[in-house]
Amino acid sequence: MSLSTLDVEKIARLARLAMDENEVEAARNQLSGIFGLIAEMQAVDTDGVEPMSHSQDLAQRLRVDVVTDSNQRVLFQAIAPQVEAGLYLVPQVIE
Amino acid sequence: MFKSSLRQIGTALTSRKISSVELTQLYLDRIARLNPALNAFITLNPELSLAQARAADQRLAAGKADALTGIPLAQKDIFCAKGWLTTCGSKMLHNFVSPYDAHVITQFNNAGAVILGKTNMDEFAMGSSNETSYYGPVKNPWDTQRVPGGSSGGTAAAVAARLCAAATGTDTGGSIRQPAALCGISGLKPTYGVCSRYGMIAFASSLDQAGPMARSAEDLALMLNTMAGFDERDSTSLQRDTEDYARDLNKPLNGLRIGLPQEFFAAGMGSDVAKAVEAAIAEYKKLGATVVEISLPNSKLSVPVYYVLAPAEASSNLSRFDGVRYGYRAPEYGDLTDMYEKTRAQGFGAEVKRRIMIGTYVLSHGYYDAYYIKAQRIRRLIAQDFAEAFKQCDVIMGPTSPTTAFKLGEKGDDPVQMYLSDIYTIAVNLAGLPGMSIPCGFGENNMPVGLQIIGNYFDEARMLNVAHQYQLATDWHGRSPTGMEL
Numbered sequence: 001m002s003l004s005t006l007d008v009e010k011i012a013r014l015a016r017l018a019m020d021e022n023e024v025e026a027a028r029n030q031l032s033g034i035f036g037l038i039a040e041m042q043a044v045d046t047d048g049v050e051p052m053s054h055s056q057d058l059a060q061r062l063r064v065d066v067v068t069d070s071n072q073r074v075l076f077q078a079i080a081p082q083v084e085a086g087l088y089l090v091p092q093v094i095e
Numbered sequence: 096m097f098k099s100s101l102r103q104i105g106t107a108l109t110s111r112k113i114s115s116v117e118l119t120q121l122y123l124d125r126i127a128r129l130n131p132a133l134n135a136f137i138t139l140n141p142e143l144s145l146a147q148a149r150a151a152d153q154r155l156a157a158g159k160a161d162a163l164t165g166i167p168l169a170q171k172d173i174f175c176a177k178g179w180l181t182t183c184g185s186k187m188l189h190n191f192v193s194p195y196d197a198h199v200i201t202q203f204n205n206a207g208a209v210i211l212g213k214t215n216m217d218e219f220a221m222g223s224s225n226e227t228s229y230y231g232p233v234k235n236p237w238d239t240q241r242v243p244g245g246s247s248g249g250t251a252a253a254v255a256a257r258l259c260a261a262a263t264g265t266d267t268g269g270s271i272r273q274p275a276a277l278c279g280i281s282g283l284k285p286t287y288g289v290c291s292r293y294g295m296i297a298f299a300s301s302l303d304q305a306g307p308m309a310r311s312a313e314d315l316a317l318m319l320n321t322m323a324g325f326d327e328r329d330s331t332s333l334q335r336d337t338e339d340y341a342r343d344l345n346k347p348l349n350g351l352r353i354g355l356p357q358e359f360f361a362a363g364m365g366s367d368v369a370k371a372v373e374a375a376i377a378e379y380k381k382l383g384a385t386v387v388e389i390s391l392p393n394s395k396l397s398v399p400v401y402y403v404l405a406p407a408e409a410s411s412n413l414s415r416f417d418g419v420r421y422g423y424r425a426p427e428y429g430d431l432t433d434m435y436e437k438t439r440a441q442g443f444g445a446e447v448k449r450r451i452m453i454g455t456y457v458l459s460h461g462y463y464d465a466y467y468i469k470a471q472r473i474r475r476l477i478a479q480d481f482a483e484a485f486k487q488c489d490v491i492m493g494p495t496s497p498t499t500a501f502k503l504g505e506k507g508d509d510p511v512q513m514y515l516s517d518i519y520t521i522a523v524n525l526a527g528l529p530g531m532s533i534p535c536g537f538g539e540n541n542m543p544v545g546l547q548i549i550g551n552y553f554d555e556a557r558m559l560n561v562a563h564q565y566q567l568a569t570d571w572h573g574r575s576p577t578g579m580e581l
Contacts, residue, residue: 015455018436033511038399051471055287055527061330075194081424088419091431
């Protein structure tokens with residue numbers, strides 16, 4: 001299977017990865033090779049087979065809905081790129 | 096001391112023949128001498144290591160030592176450790192000093208073990224040669240022109256060169272077993288859910304599992320005793336009774352039924368690897384085991400299935416790296432989207448981006464059923480093959496990797512060739528089974544060969560027994576690389 005330049009640009013946008021033309025072309029070639037490998041799956045008859053997401057088919061364990069952690073804002077924000085007054089700073093989104 | 100088993104080191108420490116501070120300093124000196132040629136460590140922090148060693152010495156003096164108290168261990172740089180730089184091999188986390196401990200780290204800290212340093216790894220554990228690390232490739236101690244395997248390549252090289260007493264790894268598609276094989280050490284990936292994933296930076300959450308890497312099966316058992324255990328912070332951690340994984344080490348192997356998958360002994364395996372693996376099977380027959388041919392007909396699909404499921408989970412897990420709360424942020428950007436796109440483009444390496452893109456595609460509208468759901472259906476067929484096989488045998492054996500360690504740069508341009516390096520290991524992760532690799536000889540260019548042992552769910556104690564009995568009868572695990580003598 002081969003991907004188009006448009007496909008790759010769309011995937012990069014969805015994945016929030018900036019890419020220049022050369023990178024898009026390189027990715028297109030390599031991803032096409034990988035999807036060639038993945039295509040082997042399509043020959044298998046999987047009718048009636050349930051998808052498996054956990055090896056022992058265990059249901060997700062749930063916990064009681066109570067607070068278990070303390071407020072560690074100062075500790076966690078000490079390693080943030082940009083904070084002010086306890087808030088994470090990013091470029092302005094709302095005018 | 097560098098030749099001693101964990102049990103012997105523990106005895107030397109409790110009998111006060113050596114202090115933990117002295118032992119830790121011995122290892123730090125050895126690392127300073129040998130690591131520059133290997134690049135096995137990303138971070139060393141002698142101050143933190145020696146502080147832990149001093150605390151261990153106090154505990155030893157008080158007579159309150161556990162099996163690992165005071166023993167210097169290396170930790171794969173995927174485990175968050177409070178106060179330690181934790182990079183996961185990525186530029187994205189080049190400045191991430193973890194504010195908390197992974198559960199596995201907490202377990203080691205509670206046991207009084209010493210963290211010697213954080214080992215190098217493929218970026219976000221995505222790779223089979225340790226060449227995707229932002230911090231440079233690791234060199235194989237047996238031949239520094241060759242790769243150590245990956246993704247736990249730094250750990251494998253450090254254990255092989257005796258730069259630590261033992262260490263940790265993680266295994267999503269073979270990342271403990273393949274580097275263990277390529278570096279001539281022992282490594283165990285437990286049953287999915289045995290070790291908590293809390294604080295272990297996530298790659299593919301339904302496959303990721305932590306495990307020990309060491310010089311012998313006996314050492315692996317002691318390590319796993321500390322690493323395993325229920326943790327409510329990991330929703331897939333399993334609630335089970337505490338086990339002593341060393342309890343069966345000395346059982347004889349009479350009557351052991353070994354399954355040999357015909358698919359593993361077919362075209363694709365190097366003849367040198369085949370020779371060593373067949374010799375190991377012959378040794379097992381001498382130890383009282385019988386051999387039965389089995390079939391894992393869907394195992395050939397494990398690579399394509401894995402390269403749908405693992406990237407899908409990775410693309411979701413790695414969406415957290417956005418330059419907002421921690422880690423790398425691009426120095427220049429315009430609006431918010433531009434900040435995300437530039438941060439991620441600059442912070443991630445080529446292989447990580449590739450996998451994020453595969454994952455994004457297979458999860459996108461219109462492709463989800465054809466790829467993701469299809470792969471999950473085949474995943475069940477692969478697991479069912481193993482369930483059928485274990486009706487006829489107690490353990491499954493075969494090669495860990497199709498070849499011995501390849502040269503640095505040899506597979507650099509072709510991701511698909513690199514992916515096929517994990518052809519014998521991936522199915523085990525998809526099924527959630529425990530798997531291990533132990534040294535079983537040497538192949539071309541005198542590079543180590545690994546024997547893979549696959550067990551049924553929660554059969555780690557038996558697998559360690561099977562490995563230990565072989566290691567009593569052979570000395571492959573006791574060899575050390577030239578130039579790394581003790």
